[in-house]
Amino acid sequence: MTAGTDKDDAGAGGPAAGPLPRAARSSQPEDDFVELFAQVFGIEKTGLLAPEFPFLDIDGTARFIDFALRAADRKIAFEVDGPTHYQAPDFDRSKYEDDLLRQNSLIYHGWDVYRWTDHELDRHPERVKEQLALFLERVPGLLELDDFLPKQRGAAIDLRAHQQDALDWLALIRHEGKTIALLEHATGAGKTVTAIEDAKRVGGPVLYVAHRKTLVHQTGREFARLWPDVDHGRIEGGTWQPERHVVCASVQALSNRLGEIPPERFRYLIIDEAHHAAADSYRALLGHFTPAFTLGLTATPERPDGKPVLELFRDAAHRLSLQDAIERGELVPIRCVRVKTNVDLSKVRFNEVQYNRQDLETTITVPARNELIVDTYLEHVRGRKGVTFCVNVRHGEALAELFRERGVPARSVSGAMPGRERDDALAAFARGELHMLCACDLLNEGWDCPDVEILLMARPTLSRIIYMQQLGRGTRKAPGKESLLVFDFVDNAGRYNQSWNLHRLTATRTYGPGRLVIAPENRIADEDARGPSEPLVINLGVWTERLEEVDVFDWQSTVKDMLTVAELELALAASQDYLRGKVLAGDLAPDHDLTIGSRRYFYFSKDRKPEIAQRFGLTPVTAANIRERFLAFCDEMDMAASYKPALLLCLLDSVDDDGCVSTTLLTLAFRDFYLARKAAGLPVEKPRARMARVDALSETDIQRLMLDMPFKKFAQRGFLSHDRDLARLRFAPALWGRLADADRERVRTAARTAIERYFDNGRG
Numbered sequence: 001m002t003a004g005t006d007k008d009d010a011g012a013g014g015p016a017a018g019p020l021p022r023a024a025r026s027s028q029p030e031d032d033f034v035e036l037f038a039q040v041f042g043i044e045k046t047g048l049l050a051p052e053f054p055f056l057d058i059d060g061t062a063r064f065i066d067f068a069l070r071a072a073d074r075k076i077a078f079e080v081d082g083p084t085h086y087q088a089p090d091f092d093r094s095k096y097e098d099d100l101l102r103q104n105s106l107i108y109h110g111w112d113v114y115r116w117t118d119h120e121l122d123r124h125p126e127r128v129k130e131q132l133a134l135f136l137e138r139v140p141g142l143l144e145l146d147d148f149l150p151k152q153r154g155a156a157i158d159l160r161a162h163q164q165d166a167l168d169w170l171a172l173i174r175h176e177g178k179t180i181a182l183l184e185h186a187t188g189a190g191k192t193v194t195a196i197e198d199a200k201r202v203g204g205p206v207l208y209v210a211h212r213k214t215l216v217h218q219t220g221r222e223f224a225r226l227w228p229d230v231d232h233g234r235i236e237g238g239t240w241q242p243e244r245h246v247v248c249a250s251v252q253a254l255s256n257r258l259g260e261i262p263p264e265r266f267r268y269l270i271i272d273e274a275h276h277a278a279a280d281s282y283r284a285l286l287g288h289f290t291p292a293f294t295l296g297l298t299a300t301p302e303r304p305d306g307k308p309v310l311e312l313f314r315d316a317a318h319r320l321s322l323q324d325a326i327e328r329g330e331l332v333p334i335r336c337v338r339v340k341t342n343v344d345l346s347k348v349r350f351n352e353v354q355y356n357r358q359d360l361e362t363t364i365t366v367p368a369r370n371e372l373i374v375d376t377y378l379e380h381v382r383g384r385k386g387v388t389f390c391v392n393v394r395h396g397e398a399l400a401e402l403f404r405e406r407g408v409p410a411r412s413v414s415g416a417m418p419g420r421e422r423d424d425a426l427a428a429f430a431r432g433e434l435h436m437l438c439a440c441d442l443l444n445e446g447w448d449c450p451d452v453e454i455l456l457m458a459r460p461t462l463s464r465i466i467y468m469q470q471l472g473r474g475t476r477k478a479p480g481k482e483s484l485l486v487f488d489f490v491d492n493a494g495r496y497n498q499s500w501n502l503h504r505l506t507a508t509r510t511y512g513p514g515r516l517v518i519a520p521e522n523r524i525a526d527e528d529a530r531g532p533s534e535p536l537v538i539n540l541g542v543w544t545e546r547l548e549e550v551d552v553f554d555w556q557s558t559v560k561d562m563l564t565v566a567e568l569e570l571a572l573a574a575s576q577d578y579l580r581g582k583v584l585a586g587d588l589a590p591d592h593d594l595t596i597g598s599r600r601y602f603y604f605s606k607d608r609k610p611e612i613a614q615r616f617g618l619t620p621v622t623a624a625n626i627r628e629r630f631l632a633f634c635d636e637m638d639m640a641a642s643y644k645p646a647l648l649l650c651l652l653d654s655v656d657d658d659g660c661v662s663t664t665l666l667t668l669a670f671r672d673f674y675l676a677r678k679a680a681g682l683p684v685e686k687p688r689a690r691m692a693r694v695d696a697l698s699e700t701d702i703q704r705l706m707l708d709m710p711f712k713k714f715a716q717r718g719f720l721s722h723d724r725d726l727a728r729l730r731f732a733p734a735l736w737g738r739l740a741d742a743d744r745e746r747v748r749t750a751a752r753t754a755i756e757r758y759f760d761n762g763r764g
Helices: 028-041 043-048 093-108 118-123 125-136 163-175 191-202 213-226 251-256 280-288 309-316 322-327 357-364 367-381 393-405 419-430 464-472 502-506 521-530 555-559 565-571 578-584 606-615 626-636 643-654 663-679 690-696 699-716 741-760
Strands: 050-056 062-071 074-081 111-117 154-158 180-184 206-210 232-236 246-250 268-271 293-298 334-344 386-389 410-413 436-439 454-457 484-492 516-518 592-596 599-604 660-662 720-722 728-731
Touching (some): 028 074, 028 118, 028 125, 043 555, 050 093, 050 464, 062 093, 074 118, 093 111, 111 118, 118 125, 154 309, 163 191, 180 191, 180 309, 191 213, 191 268, 206 213, 206 251, 213 246, 246 251, 251 280, 293 309, 334 367, 334 502, 367 393, 367 454, 367 484, 393 410, 393 436, 410 419, 419 436, 454 464, 464 502, 484 502, 502 516, 555 592, 565 599, 565 606, 599 606, 643 663, 643 741, 663 690, 663 728, 690 699, 699 720
Parallel strands (some): 074 111, 154 180, 180 293, 206 268, 232 246, 334 484, 386 436, 386 454, 410 436, 454 484
Antiparallel strands (some): 050 062, 592 599, 660 728
């Protein structure tokens, strides 16, 4: 929403007058947002941002979200606003009211909306990062916008029959491809035993979740009795044992640290008292985990609101992957033809998730490439119903005109069209009166025409989600539809700015024109058995006689399981930027050196930690040495300000018996420490230090300083941590449990001595 309009190229096909089109705007604020997002969540997570994501407002007008993503059951919109049209003399009341309608529409449709100005991104980046962490760190995982994918299949049974009958039924529905089941039971009907026996059949690991502690403990004992040959653990209260084969957890304890468990950790998930599934905590964990099978247990198959519990499960659970949905026959197989062009994308500016729009339009919308797109359709699939995805409205209109000139009934559709005109075009396409739609973002989401057989991917995109959404417009099943045929137009690009295509999406390295890329295994095996010497003829007029290797390099996947240099420093208890400095000096070689624009990111394989620790004399903090390392760190008390010892004193005076304290309470204690010095006529801090003006700082300012400076030094070494929502700070349990009263007094003495020494040296 950066100081412009929602409609891409509003002047082309829309009203003559209006705000500047998106393509005419600078993308620097958007680049800044993506960079800050990467700093908070990791650069690999930027791939989950969907830029320029389409939606319809309450009047049916097509709009675009600057960046969208989904997190558990939440849809989240990030907007970057240019303030100029809200200020005199350029204030535009109609634009202001239109923005309000736009935001209200997002909220009405269930979006969480977060907005910043370009000024905030540029001048107050740390504040924006803190807000991002606050808004999203409670979310257990950031997910893709995969609305077009099928839901998990499920079934329910009344467990008043014999337990063996229930077990046989569960085995049968799994054989039929169902992945969610609901056991409806009367009290005492043996549902726990049935669930445990079925979990044993599937194998493991297994996660059992309940709302009440008594159920967690009771079921844990039953698991131990019936399945004694595996290890058992709990997630409840202060107990955290997610690595065990069978884990029984309270939903409350699990929700607080859900993001610390990989989604694929458990193969079998049991939800007891499943009628609670509508609660946010249950919806979050159902959306986070990706088990092979989910079993709900309930005595109340219908909720008071009338919605069946099974449907709540299906709505909340993660969607099937594209691969799984096609292999199970939920969606059609996909074939691919790669059409190579000589268009050079190497000069197109880009950030991690999108190309610069002006650069892309200038580079891509050339007559020769447009001719190639139309020729490809006419040569291979003339007369078949298809969609061409275009760079923007102008590109779509130019291609539609070219298709019509060559005898193909075609129409450009976009958010710039009046709603009725757009609906008429889509209806004509559905009736078969049009063979081709040329669209930009409009059809990415919220439109479905199952008999689409052809997709022409003529718009390069760095967004995996945008590519997936476009792909989803053609994957629905329809009578007589053997497969979806995708034409990927592959332009010349570097390794880090190559656009998404089907082979890169699926990591399929071998390519033969028109061959199946995603299909049930038996169908791919049948085609592979033909070999490259026997041409494969498809009824769509495409044939393949050769196979070739495809570079499917995907930097997001490459670094997914690696450690960033900051994470490596944390794991080895090194000072901030210590190892980064070694890399820049040439003393340490990363396993992956990623350069995007002017930014460099360094990644390391996890198995290199021992080697790097030994080489640079670093000793990772472990449960065995954490007490000694903490006491030594406090004794050393290397400091450029008084903040570190002050924080220690406030912590030890504020924490509860579990070593925890609310962030608000600690912030007030930290503030009062300096206010007391000022009231006593003592030096507060160095004149230029922010805490020297403690009485002029807000509580938020002090909390930000406390978390950024002294707290981070302790957290980096594993001594302290905070909850995901920043509500509470805590000593590491392994440390707190080992600190005797004498140790705590020793730390207090070291902190007081350090403060006296600091101010005696004239630093304050």
